[in-house]
Amino acid sequence: MLLIVVVLTFLLLESASGDAVDAYLLSIGGGDATVAQSLRQAYGLDQSMLARLWLYFSSLATFDLGWSVAFGRPVLDLILERLPNTLLLMGSATAISFGFGSALGIIAGAKPESIRDRVLSTASLILYAIPSFWLGLVLSIVFAVQLRWLPTSGIETIASGKAGIARAADIARHLILPVGALALIYMALFLRVMRSGMAEAWTLDFVLFARSKGLSRSRIVLRHVARNALLPLVTMLGLQSAAMLGGSVVIESIFAIPGFGRLAQEAVSGRDAPLLMGIIVVSAVLVVCVNLVIDLVYAALDPRVGASEPNS
């Protein structure tokens, strides 16, 4: 599967007009034909497409992700440098949005069609419709420029010399706005999925049975309705994890966070094939891992999803 992903990425990038040398020459304001020629030779871009693909695969087989043309550094270094920032950003955004989203979803879904439900559902619809770049800019203008409570951008204070807990606190402070912008939008999504899952669960027979058994309302909501509604939510979380790894190019750009998404964008505009393929390979591996975890969570939530059940 990984093989297909790599070949497809390669072909996609190949179909885009212009190569890494074109992009580089532009960035330096021009150069003559001999420069272009020698650069293409140095990067092996003068070879045929198949030869380059073969070269890439043979180095990939030895876990060598190659050398970035646009950055002039090893791809692995670049990825390892950027990945933690994106994982931190997207991890906390997902955790917060999942937590608040499902909690609010439970509140809304506990009594479908109530005032509470309508207010929350409408609010989430509005939030979900807001583009992330707009929300990011507005949050930045209000809290960083006007009120000056928080920094406008960056992952930490520049050259502050902070270490340990002080540095962690500094990073957390810088992450409030970007995480907030992302979390608000994802939260709306999770809220809606949770709420509709619960609304559906209310109509099921086992809920009627639980009621007739005389269980308390809160027990029915939490243990029977919410738990069942969690299943689609976890599926959603799995899907979201893939989107998450691409990072949010927009949020990373607005808040100047050197992350994975921005790196991918730079790789595409610089026609940096080794870098882009490295990013795709690492993302694919991570998505596979996340989905494995999601499957295990599934099994824990739903006893019907067992490893080997002979009952069908």
Added chain:
Amino acid sequence: MTIATLSRRTLLQAGGTLLASTALPTFAIAQGAGNRLIAAADSEPKNLNPAIVASNGVFFIASKVVEPLAEASFDGKDGLAPRLATSWEGSADGKSVTFKLREGVKWHDGKPFTSADVAYSALNIWKPLQNLGRLVFANLEAVDTPDATTAVFKFSKPTPLQLIRNALPVVSSVVPKHLYEGTDIATNPANVKLVGTGPFKLTEYKPGEYYRLTRNADYWGKGEPKLDEIIFRVLPDRAGAGAALEAEEIQLAAFSAVPLTDLARISKVPGIKVISKGYEALTYQLVIEINHRRKELADLKVRQAIAHAIDKKFVVDTIFLGYATASTGPVPKNAPEFYDASVPTYAFDTAKANALLDEAGYKKGANGTRFSLKLRPAPYFNETKQFGDYLRQALAAIGIDAQLINADSAAHQKAVYTDHDFDLAIGPPVFRGDPAISTTILVRSGIPAGVPFSNQGGYENKELDGIIAKAAETVDTSARTELYKQFQKIVATDLPLINVAEWGFITVARDTVQNVSNNPRWAVSNWSDTALKS
């Protein structure tokens, strides 16, 4: 100290020291931060060596670390201020130029700077490797170093001193021979970890975050640099620099990092100034590139009609919000040494444009269209893209149907400069102080495909080629200048391309930043006298 000796006085003393010890570090931080300039940077060049890559993106950061022989100046002789060279003199036959070099200059690693470094940089880097130096130093044969502070450039063919002078700020960044000799220059680690003679040392680079430049205590300039540190903070988003300026997280944004549309608002923020000075030697030109292989465009009348169809005043006022000047020809008004205003001009006149097209035999069809064209605006600036939209409308008014094709940088570069897959393109070439550096290449014939910002439209004019070739070896300054005046006349008459407007960039700075924009290449100069007032 026992309890008995604990007097009121010692307590007070102890209290005093305690106070002082808590107060001291705060003071130190305040001073350090007070003398640190934070500027916005929007790109991170992979090769930071200005001797190899003479581009504004590289100079913006590297010019503070690596110095040229001379820098541009508003009031200096020949428009130059001496840096590593203190004087320059050309021989009568144009075959040699003698540079006297500054004494007592040290590299950041402590080694002395000598004429050997200049000779090495010129012969091994500027001439063979540098994007612009290849052209300027094409006929450089040898560099003699009779003593440690004299470098004599020897040329195989007469090379105008005027060209060398005008090119000095851009092409003459000197790098240390002792770090480059015997290595692979292209991959030398010093291309990223710069070592120069400049007022600042490059001490830290965090990719995606910032560059840190620290004061060079051994700098040759007396009392310079005035700053302790410069931080270039990477802010890729165009709204980011403005917000960071307002929030006082950065103090300076050059190269129009704050978009033109934000300037009216941000100029009203107290404590922030908007400066359009300081880019006079870095003039960008808004140019319509024409593919002369296309039958209709090979007709001069059609090109004249297109020139008449453009309302330059509208372009300057609406697209550039007034931060530009209408062009008359291939040399900008900012280059008074060469600029000639007495060239044919094309007033905005749709009726005349329509008449010219009728004359040329391209009558309007039933749908009001004469013919269709492929129009490719360069994506590098908002303004080039917006001008693409404008040009499409302007051409529609004279019955030419322009189909806009927008592509990203790499794709645009390949389509226009390699594949010639365009009829009209909009490009932003730069005028770099002398027409021979990057202007004549826009109209000269015989340039191989694949060279960006060059004549890829298939235009060929023997007379023009002759003038360009003659100017390249005319040593006498006034004769050479006269040739470039002829050059401007021919270009404005024959329209191998259409010059629409010329613009410099905008610097936005906090009021605390002193000595901003005090030379015509300020953003890419060394900032040794830049200071912060607290």
